[in-house]
Amino acid sequence: MNFRFQNLLGAPYRGGNTVISNNTLLISPVGNRVAVTDLLKSHTTTLPCQSSSNISRIAVSPDGTFLLTVDDRNRCHFINLSRRVVLHRISFKHPVSVAKFSPDGSLIAIAAGKLVQIWRSPGFRREYFPFELLRTFADFDGKVTTLDWSPDSNYLLAGSKDLTARILYLKKSKKGALRYRPFLLLGHRDSVVGSFFAVEPKTNRVRRAYTVARDGVLFSWGFVDGSVSDAMDAEGSEPESPGTPERDAEGDLNVENGAVKKRKECDGEIDDEEGYLCRGKWELLRKDFLGQAPEKVTACDYHRGLDTLVIGYSNGVFGLYQMPDFVCLHLLSISREKITTVVFNELGNWLAFGCAKLGQLLVWEWRSESYILKQQGHYFDVNCLAYSPDSQLLATGADDNKVKVWTVSSGFCFVTFSEHTNAVTALHFMASNNCLLSASLDGTVRAWDLLRYRNFRTFTTPSSRQFVSLTADQSGEVICAGTKDYFEIFVWSMRTGRLLDVLSGHEGPVHALMFSPTNNILTSSSWDKTVRLWDVFDGKGAVETFPHTHEVLTVVYRPDGRQLACSTLDGQIHFWDPIEGLLMYTIEGARDIAGGRLMTDRRTSANSSSGKFFTTLCYSADGSYILAGGVSRYICMYDVADQVLLRRFQITLNLSLDGVLDFLNSKNMTEAGPLDLIDDDNSDIEDGVDKQTRVNLGFGLPGSLPNRGRPIIQTKCLRIAPTGRSFVAATTEGVLVYSVDESFIFxxxxxxxxxxxxxxxxxxxxxxxxxxxxxxxxxxxxxxxxxxxxxxxxxxxxxxxxxxxxxxxxxxxxxxxxxxxxxxxxxxxxxxxxxxxxxxxxxxxxxxxxxxxxxxxxxxxxxxxxxxxxDTCSSNEYMLRYLCSSGAKE
Structure with a gap:
C-alpha cells in the first residue's frame, strides 16, 4: 500500500513561464505541479508538492537551490528544489504577472498588478515571518508585464501596459526618501512585453537597454554619463526624465528646476559607485520594426553574454536577433499556435519554447539547429492506458485522436501515432512487447509496430461502427472489440486481418472486454446489466450470463483467472467465480468514491447521486487488492479477501478543477449563479483567450465542459504495472504515476x-x-x-x-x-x-x-x-571497424 506520487505524464506543459536552472534543468509548470527535466540525462520528474490552483509564474534562484511558484489565486510556494519540499508559503494581494530573483539571490522582485514589490529572499533561516517586504514602487498606471535586474542587483527595468518602461533604483537615503526618481522610457504605442538591461563586457556595467512592445517594435536605449556642469547647462526648466513631480518630506510638491534638483541629488545622496545610473540620462538610439505585423509579440528573452534577443510571436514564429545592430540570425516557425514562453539557458546555446495551446515544450540548439528536447502532451483528455508486459513502456490514447508511447523510467514520449480520425477509446499491448493495438470511435482497430513505428494492420467492419473496448487472447491470434452503437463484439484474426465472427446478444454498449488469463473464455460487460462469458474458439456464443440490478460499467479478471470483478451504476463492486458462476461477495463503494460538489450542483455532495460509482477497476499483480476510480477526486484501494477499504488516494488539490471542494461558499453564490463562473474579466481579448486556453487544454472535447470550461475531476482509466511496483491513473490532471517507495517506511x-x-x-x-x-x-x-x-x-x-x-x-x-x-x-x-x-x-x-x-x-x-x-557492443563494433579502416589507410 506504500504508493507515492512519482511523476506526471501526458502533459509536459500547459501554460505559464519556464526557466532553465544550472544550465541543464528545464523547470516548467504543469497544472498545479512543477515538472523538472534534466536535458543531459533525458529524464523528467514532477515535484510532489501541489499548489491550490494552476501555477502561472515560476522563478528559480541563481544557484538553482530555491524555486518560487505563484498560482492563479496569488498563493506562493517557496520550494527547496534538491529536497523537493515547500519551505514557506505566502499569499499576495494582487495577481502576479512576473517574479524574478536578483542576480545575487538575496532579493525577489514581484510584479503584482500595478505595483513592483521587492521582497527579501527567505533562504534556509527559521523565521516566523520569512518573507519581508523591503520596497514597493507604485509609479505605474497599468499592469506591470516585465522585469529585469541589473547585474549589481541595484536597479530594475520594468515594463508595463501603460506603454512605458521605468528604471527603478532600490537604495534609500538615510531619511527614508527616494534617492532616485524612476526614469521613464517613452515612445511605445502598445504594451511593453520585454525589457532588458545590456552591459559592457569589460566593466560589467549597464550602458544600454532594450524594450519590446506587443506590436513588434524594438527600442534600443543608450545611457549617457552626466555631470553637475552638464546638468546646470541644460536648457529649459523641465525635468530631464518625464514624470510626475515628487513630494518632499513635508509633502509639498518639488517644482525646482530639473538641473538644480539633479545637482542637489548628486551633491547630497547619489555619490557612491552603486548609483552611477543616477548621474546620467537615457537616450533613444534606434527604433527597429520586427516585421511580423499583424502578429503580436507574446514572449521574449535576452542573453547578456551573447547580446542576443529571441522573440516569439502569436503565429508560432520566433526570431533570433544579434544586438545592437539588429541582425536576424534565425526566423523559424515551430508551430501554428502562439508561443507563450521562451528562455535562454545560462550559456546561451539552448532556447526553450513553450506553446500552451498545444501542450508543446521544445529545447533547440540554435547554432547546430538541432532539437535537444521535443515533447508534446495530449490536447484533450486521456481515455485509456496500457502497460507493456515488461513494465518499461506505457501507451496512452486520448480524445485528440492520438496514441502516444512513453518510457516510464524517463517520463518521455518517444513515438506518436496519429492515423486515427476520432477519439482513441481502448489500448492493448500484445505479449510480444513490440505490438500495440488501439480501438477508436472512427470504426477501426489498428495494430502498431513499435520497432518500425508504423501501422502495419487495420481491422475494419462491413459497416461503420464505434469501438469502445478492446482485447486479445494470450496467443495474440484473436482480436476482439466491442461497439458503442450496435452492441456487438467483432472478432478478427491477427494473422490475416479477416473478420472471423460477430457476437450478438448484448442490448447496450459493450464498454469492457477481457480474455481469461487461464483459458480462451472472453468476458464482456454492458450497460444492459449483464456480464457475459463467450466461447470464441468453439463458436458456442455466450456460455454463461451474470445478471445485475444496475448497468455494468467495467469488468476485470484477477491475474490467476479464478475471479472477476465488475462495477455497477449503484456504486457496488461484484466479485464472481467464473468457473462456478457464483457471486462471491460485494463491496459497497458509493460512500468511498463520493466526490466533491460541482459548481452547477443544486444539491450538496452528500445528497447528490452523481459520480458515486466506479468506472474503472484494476487488480494488483498478485490479486490481493483492487484499485477503483470514477468521477471523483479519489482512487480507492480495497482488500479483496476482507472487502475493506485500505486507502484512498486524492489525485489532486487543484481548485481550478470542478468537483474538488466538498462544500461551496455561500458568499460566492449570486442570483446569476456561482461567482467563480461569472466572466467579469476586464482584460484585453488576447489575455482572455490565454486564460480560456490554459483552462481548456487537455480537458475533454470542445463544448463538453460546463460554463467557462471548468474541467471536472475524474479518473478514466487505471492500470497496475505487471511488476506490481507502480500504477498509473488517467485523470483530468494528466497521467499520474504512483510507485512504491520503501525508503519512507519501516x-x-x-x-x-x-x-x-x-x-x-x-x-x-x-x-x-x-x-x-x-x-x-x-x-x-x-x-x-x-x-x-x-x-x-x-x-x-x-x-x-x-x-x-x-x-x-x-x-x-x-x-x-x-x-x-x-x-x-x-x-x-x-x-x-x-x-x-x-x-x-x-x-x-x-x-x-x-x-x-x-x-x-x-x-x-x-x-x-x-x-x-x-547498444554499447554495436557502437563499439562500428568504432573498431572505423579505427581499423583508418589505420589501414595510413
Missing part, C-alpha cells in the same frame, strides 16, 4: 527482540553471511539486505542461496532487481539470480502468484541491462 517481515541491525553487523563480523542475510530479510532494511548480499563471497553464493527460507524469496528477488539497475557489479548480481532460481525452482513454481510481481521486476531489470549492453 515494514519488518518477521521481527522479534533479537532481530536488530546490531545483530546483523555481529553476524557479518563473525563471518556468518547466511545468518546475516536472513536477519536483514526479517528486518526488511534495504541497505542492510544489500550489504549482506555483497558480503557473500562468489564461491559461497550457491550455499547461501539454498539456506534462504522460501518466505523471504520475494524480498530478496526485489533487492536483486534493484541492484541490477543501479550497481556496477553486474556479473555478481546475475550469479546471485541464477543460483537463487536453481536452489528454489520448485518453491518459485508453487508460489508463482505471490512471486510474479518480483520476478517481472527482475526480468525488467535484466532486459534493460541487456539492451544497454547490446
Amino acid at each position: 515494514d519488518p517481515t518477521d521481527l522479534d527482540i533479537n532481530v536488530t541491525p546490531e545483530a546483523v553487523e555481529e553476524a557479518l563480523g563473525e563471518n556468518q553471511p547466511s545468518r546475516a542475510l536472513v536477519l536483514s530479510l526479517r528486518l526488511n532494511e534495504d541497505s542492510l539486505i544489500k550489504k549482506c548480499i555483497f558480503a557473500v563471497m562468489p564461491g559461497d553464493i550457491p550455499a547461501v542461496a539454498r539456506s534462504i527460507p522460501s518466505r523471504y524469496l520475494k524480498r530478496l528477488i526485489e533487492a536483486l532487481a534493484d541492484l541490477i539497475e543501479n550497481c556496477p557489479h553486474l556479473e555478481f548480481v546475475l550469479r546471485w539470480s541464477q543460483e537463487l532460481c536453481k536452489a528454489h525452482g520448485n518453491s518459485i513454481q508453487q508460489m508463482s502468484r505471490n512471486l510474479l510481481p518480483s520476478l517481472k521486476s527482475l526480468q525488467k531489470a535484466i532486459t534493460i541491462i541487456h539492451q544497454d549492453l547490446a
Whole structure:
C-alpha cells in the first residue's frame, strides 16, 4: 500500500513561464505541479508538492537551490528544489504577472498588478515571518508585464501596459526618501512585453537597454554619463526624465528646476559607485520594426553574454536577433499556435519554447539547429492506458485522436501515432512487447509496430461502427472489440486481418472486454446489466450470463483467472467465480468514491447521486487488492479477501478543477449563479483567450465542459504495472504515476527482540553471511539486505542461496532487481539470480502468484541491462571497424 506520487505524464506543459536552472534543468509548470527535466540525462520528474490552483509564474534562484511558484489565486510556494519540499508559503494581494530573483539571490522582485514589490529572499533561516517586504514602487498606471535586474542587483527595468518602461533604483537615503526618481522610457504605442538591461563586457556595467512592445517594435536605449556642469547647462526648466513631480518630506510638491534638483541629488545622496545610473540620462538610439505585423509579440528573452534577443510571436514564429545592430540570425516557425514562453539557458546555446495551446515544450540548439528536447502532451483528455508486459513502456490514447508511447523510467514520449480520425477509446499491448493495438470511435482497430513505428494492420467492419473496448487472447491470434452503437463484439484474426465472427446478444454498449488469463473464455460487460462469458474458439456464443440490478460499467479478471470483478451504476463492486458462476461477495463503494460538489450542483455532495460509482477497476499483480476510480477526486484501494477499504488516494488539490471542494461558499453564490463562473474579466481579448486556453487544454472535447470550461475531476482509466511496483491513473490532471517507495517506511517481515541491525553487523563480523542475510530479510532494511548480499563471497553464493527460507524469496528477488539497475557489479548480481532460481525452482513454481510481481521486476531489470549492453557492443563494433579502416589507410 506504500504508493507515492512519482511523476506526471501526458502533459509536459500547459501554460505559464519556464526557466532553465544550472544550465541543464528545464523547470516548467504543469497544472498545479512543477515538472523538472534534466536535458543531459533525458529524464523528467514532477515535484510532489501541489499548489491550490494552476501555477502561472515560476522563478528559480541563481544557484538553482530555491524555486518560487505563484498560482492563479496569488498563493506562493517557496520550494527547496534538491529536497523537493515547500519551505514557506505566502499569499499576495494582487495577481502576479512576473517574479524574478536578483542576480545575487538575496532579493525577489514581484510584479503584482500595478505595483513592483521587492521582497527579501527567505533562504534556509527559521523565521516566523520569512518573507519581508523591503520596497514597493507604485509609479505605474497599468499592469506591470516585465522585469529585469541589473547585474549589481541595484536597479530594475520594468515594463508595463501603460506603454512605458521605468528604471527603478532600490537604495534609500538615510531619511527614508527616494534617492532616485524612476526614469521613464517613452515612445511605445502598445504594451511593453520585454525589457532588458545590456552591459559592457569589460566593466560589467549597464550602458544600454532594450524594450519590446506587443506590436513588434524594438527600442534600443543608450545611457549617457552626466555631470553637475552638464546638468546646470541644460536648457529649459523641465525635468530631464518625464514624470510626475515628487513630494518632499513635508509633502509639498518639488517644482525646482530639473538641473538644480539633479545637482542637489548628486551633491547630497547619489555619490557612491552603486548609483552611477543616477548621474546620467537615457537616450533613444534606434527604433527597429520586427516585421511580423499583424502578429503580436507574446514572449521574449535576452542573453547578456551573447547580446542576443529571441522573440516569439502569436503565429508560432520566433526570431533570433544579434544586438545592437539588429541582425536576424534565425526566423523559424515551430508551430501554428502562439508561443507563450521562451528562455535562454545560462550559456546561451539552448532556447526553450513553450506553446500552451498545444501542450508543446521544445529545447533547440540554435547554432547546430538541432532539437535537444521535443515533447508534446495530449490536447484533450486521456481515455485509456496500457502497460507493456515488461513494465518499461506505457501507451496512452486520448480524445485528440492520438496514441502516444512513453518510457516510464524517463517520463518521455518517444513515438506518436496519429492515423486515427476520432477519439482513441481502448489500448492493448500484445505479449510480444513490440505490438500495440488501439480501438477508436472512427470504426477501426489498428495494430502498431513499435520497432518500425508504423501501422502495419487495420481491422475494419462491413459497416461503420464505434469501438469502445478492446482485447486479445494470450496467443495474440484473436482480436476482439466491442461497439458503442450496435452492441456487438467483432472478432478478427491477427494473422490475416479477416473478420472471423460477430457476437450478438448484448442490448447496450459493450464498454469492457477481457480474455481469461487461464483459458480462451472472453468476458464482456454492458450497460444492459449483464456480464457475459463467450466461447470464441468453439463458436458456442455466450456460455454463461451474470445478471445485475444496475448497468455494468467495467469488468476485470484477477491475474490467476479464478475471479472477476465488475462495477455497477449503484456504486457496488461484484466479485464472481467464473468457473462456478457464483457471486462471491460485494463491496459497497458509493460512500468511498463520493466526490466533491460541482459548481452547477443544486444539491450538496452528500445528497447528490452523481459520480458515486466506479468506472474503472484494476487488480494488483498478485490479486490481493483492487484499485477503483470514477468521477471523483479519489482512487480507492480495497482488500479483496476482507472487502475493506485500505486507502484512498486524492489525485489532486487543484481548485481550478470542478468537483474538488466538498462544500461551496455561500458568499460566492449570486442570483446569476456561482461567482467563480461569472466572466467579469476586464482584460484585453488576447489575455482572455490565454486564460480560456490554459483552462481548456487537455480537458475533454470542445463544448463538453460546463460554463467557462471548468474541467471536472475524474479518473478514466487505471492500470497496475505487471511488476506490481507502480500504477498509473488517467485523470483530468494528466497521467499520474504512483510507485512504491520503501525508503519512507519501516515494514519488518518477521521481527522479534533479537532481530536488530546490531545483530546483523555481529553476524557479518563473525563471518556468518547466511545468518546475516536472513536477519536483514526479517528486518526488511534495504541497505542492510544489500550489504549482506555483497558480503557473500562468489564461491559461497550457491550455499547461501539454498539456506534462504522460501518466505523471504520475494524480498530478496526485489533487492536483486534493484541492484541490477543501479550497481556496477553486474556479473555478481546475475550469479546471485541464477543460483537463487536453481536452489528454489520448485518453491518459485508453487508460489508463482505471490512471486510474479518480483520476478517481472527482475526480468525488467535484466532486459534493460541487456539492451544497454547490446547498444554499447554495436557502437563499439562500428568504432573498431572505423579505427581499423583508418589505420589501414595510413
